[in-house]
Amino acid sequence: MDRSDRGGFLSVLGDRAFWLGLGVIVAGLVVFALLFNSAVMPIWTRHDAAVQVPDVKELTPDEAQNVLLLAGLDWEEQEQPYNPNVPADVVVDQSPASGTTVKPGRRIYYYVNVSPKQLVVVPDVVSLSEGKAREDVGDRGLVVDRVEMDTVRTPYENTVTRQMPASDSRVPVGTRVTLWISPGVESGREVTVPNVVGMSTDEARAAISDAGLWVDSPRAAEGAVTRQDPAKGERLNPGEEVRIYTDDDA
CATH class of the missing domain: 3.30.10.20 (Trypsin Inhibitor V; Chain A)
Structure with a gap:
């Protein structure tokens, strides 16, 4: 084999070695990707792991935290305005709701009906x-x-x-x-005073208010209105006052 043939043979060997090495690298990368996707990723992302959110309503905050901790969940306590119609100092709501499927470590918000100090x-x-x-x-x-x-x-x-x-x-x-x-009395127009004598105080107040007039009369007791001032039919500016009287304060 002369010198030129020997050079060509070595060149071919070099090319084959390069492509063989490249093929080995590519194959290694493919195998690594497959292993990473099938073995490492499920552990990392925990796709198959799931926890059902427990019901912590009507528990105290300490009890709710213990239940969530045992379930592998995180928590955050939220206070809400006191509602006297439900038990005080216990969890009255939660998010996500109980029974919801979530990943381990998910944060659960629970809401406590905190009793007021006074x-x-x-x-x-x-x-x-x-x-x-x-x-x-x-x-x-x-x-x-x-x-x-x-x-x-x-x-x-x-x-x-x-x-x-x-x-x-x-x-x-x-x-x-x-x-x-109130913006005060409206000038430039007038409204008619309604007749409220004989009405209950609640009915009279509503009729006067509907007419665009004001009624205070804090001494007017429950019962029928016996007198009003001004009288029915008079004309007043919107916002002016009509007083009502009952037997107890007339």
Whole structure:
């Protein structure tokens, strides 16, 4: 074999070695990918692992945490405004719901009806000025959260027309109160005073309000209205007051 033939033979051997090595590398990568996908990935992603969320309602927070821990789940406690109609200091709701299938380690949110440290009675601030209403609300340990302008008119601007929570409600100290205030009397037009004599006080108040007029008359007791001022048929500006009287205060 001369020199040129020997060079060509070595070149062919080199090419074969290169392609053989490359083939071995590619085959190794394919085998690795198959092994990784079939063995490693299921362990890593835990596709086949599943846990049913246990029911933790009506449990105390400590009991709920222990149940979730034993199930291999994480948790986060959420407090919600106190509801006196359901048991206090226990879990009243959860998310996801019990029976839901989730992966191990999933975070479960449970909601506790935390009993208030102290309950207070909401004062009646309707018909008061905004400033006096804020003072009375604060004196009970409550907070005026929002003040909204109402469409209901009263004889005086910024008189409280509505409140939430309602007066005489028992709520936790620190509860936020919303007030609605009046824009005052509307000038430029008149409405007719309705006849409310003989109606119950609730019916009379509703009829006067529907006419666009204001009624306070806190001394009017339950029962039939015996007198009103102004009388029926008179013309007033929207927001002006009609007083009602019953036998007990007439």
